[in-house]
Amino acid sequence: MSTLLQDNESFVLRAIKETAFEQRAIPELKPHEVLVTVKKTGICGSDVHYLLHGRIGDFIVKKPMVLGHESAGVIAQVGSAVKHLKVGQRVAMEPGATCRVCDACKAGQYELCPDIEFAATPPYDGTLGRYYCLPADLAYPLPENLSLEDGAMMEPLSVAVHSLVSIGKIRTNQTVVIFGAGPVGLLCLAVAKAFGAKRIIAVDIIQSRLDFAKNYAATDVYLPIKPNAGEANIDYSRRNAEEMKRVLGLADRGAAGVDIVLDASGAEVSIQTGIFLVKEGGTFVQVGMGKAEVLIPITLLLAKQVNFRGSFRYGAGDYPLAIELAAQGKVDLKPLVTHRFKFDEAVTAFEVTRSGKSEDGKGVIKAIISGPDVGLDEN
Numbered sequence: 604m605s606t607l608l609q610d611n612e613s614f615v616l617r618a619i620k621e622t623a624f625e626q627r628a629i630p631e632l633k634p635h636e637v638l639v640t641v642k643k644t645g646i647c648g649s650d651v652h653y654l655l656h657g658r659i660g661d662f663i664v665k666k667p668m669v670l671g672h673e674s675a676g677v678i679a680q681v682g683s684a685v686k687h688l689k690v691g692q693r694v695a696m697e698p699g700a701t702c703r704v705c706d707a708c709k710a711g712q713y714e715l716c717p718d719i720e721f722a723a724t725p726p727y728d729g730t731l732g733r734y735y736c737l738p739a740d741l742a743y744p745l746p747e748n749l750s751l752e753d754g755a756m757m758e759p760l761s762v763a764v765h766s767l768v769s770i771g772k773i774r775t776n777q778t779v780v781i782f783g784a785g786p787v788g789l790l791c792l793a794v795a796k797a798f799g800a801k802r803i804i805a806v807d808i809i810q811s812r813l814d815f816a817k818n819y820a821a822t823d824v825y826l827p828i829k830p831n832a833g834e835a836n837i838d839y840s841r842r843n844a845e846e847m848k849r850v851l852g853l854a855d856r857g858a859a860g861v862d863i864v865l866d867a868s869g870a871e872v873s874i875q876t877g878i879f880l881v882k883e884g885g886t887f888v889q890v891g892m893g894k895a896e897v898l899i900p901i902t903l904l905l906a907k908q909v910n911f912r913g914s915f916r917y918g919a920g921d922y923p924l925a926i927e928l929a930a931q932g933k934v935d936l937k938p939l940v941t942h943r944f945k946f947d948e949a950v951t952a953f954e955v956t957r958s959g960k961s962e963d964g965k966g967v968i969k970a971i972i973s974g975p976d977v978g979l980d981e982n
């Protein structure tokens with residue numbers, strides 16, 4: 604056992620729009636767990652959503668909760684039954700501990716485990732503290748050529764891998780359209796490129812995001828047309844899809860059709876446009892979270908025999924594949940980290956992520972908070 608600091612300073616959401624730095628007890632290490640000194644944590648839209656609204660759907664913050672779930676760190680202690688890890692190793696931390704005995708876990712779909720204890724999803728504390736304890740098999744050693752920031756980025760990259768590879772079943776030479784060029788959308792573009800997609804089309808309503816997407820991994824970008832005054836969303840979406848097909852030369856079937864539409868925006872018009880756009884027999888993947896209910900053209904979905912799939916977090920094999928894609932240089936994570944903050948600047952980091960840009964006007968893709976007493980350049 605190495606000696607631990609007794610200080611476990613943590614960034615806690617106490618109530619809606621109310622955060623504080625608190626001393627938390629250092630978690631008790633069980634035999635199959637490791638205790639990690641958290642070094643880098645990315646801020647996610649869901650963290651900001653809990654901060655502003657105190658809930659996401661049925662997940663309601665009822666007692667103070669440590670925020671953060673996109674983290675990497677260095678192993679501080681290993682449990683007595685852990686054989687394959689040692690103190691001092693740099694690891695990416697997968698933030699959902701599952702029960703391992705339910706039907707979903709046993710069927711290899713542990714993301715559907717009803718008893719998952721997911722970091723910063725109430726009532727479970729997140730990773731924005733000095734220490735975090737997790738099952739040893741969820742701590743993935745980072746290859747030499749990946750930084751701790753890369754390690755933190757494995758969380759959103761795993762979301763992208765899960766949606767496009769495990770759920771969307773992408774194959775080489777396909778045409779893929781991604782709605783939403785935020786962090787997950789951009790990572791989906793990168794994964795599509797890594798898998799040898801033929802056309803990778805990014806859609807967003809903000810031109811600067813499209814410019815970034817084009818430089819990053821998209822082969823084409825599309826800025827949606829404007830809705831007419833009083834036009835119903837579904838009518839607008841039909842028109843928008845037709846315009847998209849015209850401008851980009853996309854067809855309803857065959858080699859010029861869209862094999863996979865992935866919505867990483869959660870916007871109703873994106874989902875509708877995507878269903879109008881996807882080719883006959885194509886796949887639609889929903890990964891973006893927005894309104895709980897939307898109107899979709901269900902008859903068309905039926906007639907085109909669209910393979911309509913939901914994608915939730917990540918599951919078996921997604922973290923390892925994400926790490927491999929980054930380590931082999933097939934996905935470049937560096938351009939996505941736009942802002943870095945020290946631990947005591949966590950409030951500013953959340954504010955910047957919420958507003959989408961820092962005071963100097965620079966747009967935020969991913970803001971990373973260093974752990975307590977961790978330097979911005981410690982990587």
Ligand SMILES: [Zn+2]
Nearest residue numbers: 647649673758
């Ligand atoms: Zn996240």
Ligand SMILES: [Zn+2]
Nearest residue numbers: 702705708716
């Ligand atoms: Zn389970």
